[in-house]
Amino acid sequence: MRAYLKSHAAQTPYQKGMLLWTARKIDGLLDDNGRMAAASSLLSLQRADGGWNLRSLLQDSEQWKSGKFAADLPSDGYGTGFAIFTARQAGVPADDPRIARGIAWLKSNQRASGRWFTPSLNTYTKQNLLSNSGTGFAILALRECQPPAK
Secondary structure, eight states: OHHHHHHSOOOSHHHHHHHHHHHTTSTTSOOHHHHHHHHHHHHTTOOTTSOOOHHHHTOOSHHHHTTTTTTTSOOOHHHHHHHHHHHHHTTOOTTSHHHHHHHHHHHHSOOTTSOOOOOOSSOOSOOSHHHHHHHHHHHHHHHHTSOOOO
16 A cells, blocks of 8 residues: 555545555554645535535546636535544544534535435436435444544
């Protein structure tokens, strides 16, 4: 993993989030400055409503980087859960205002089914994979922000 990352640095905010998560399990992948820089990259994409959307985390081309595709899309469960969960992996405190706003978004956008919706990256159909994955990240984010058990 270390050798691969030396020649294939994380580029997108999503890749940086995955690296944050991995670095919690494999020592030496990121130092403290690298962790905070990756977390800042994710947190900087927070939307006015307090959430994030997955498409904005996948900024992998000039069109994505300029925000042409993601700017008008709503926040979603995957993007919000992923950003919060991975920022917490970097050590961003649960009481950080950005995290708190994201948690508020999750709490106010859970569906009656118990899930959080995330649209398909290809079409806006009612497919379940991203919503199921987004629900998983939302639950991980909520768990990471709970006070420690006494």
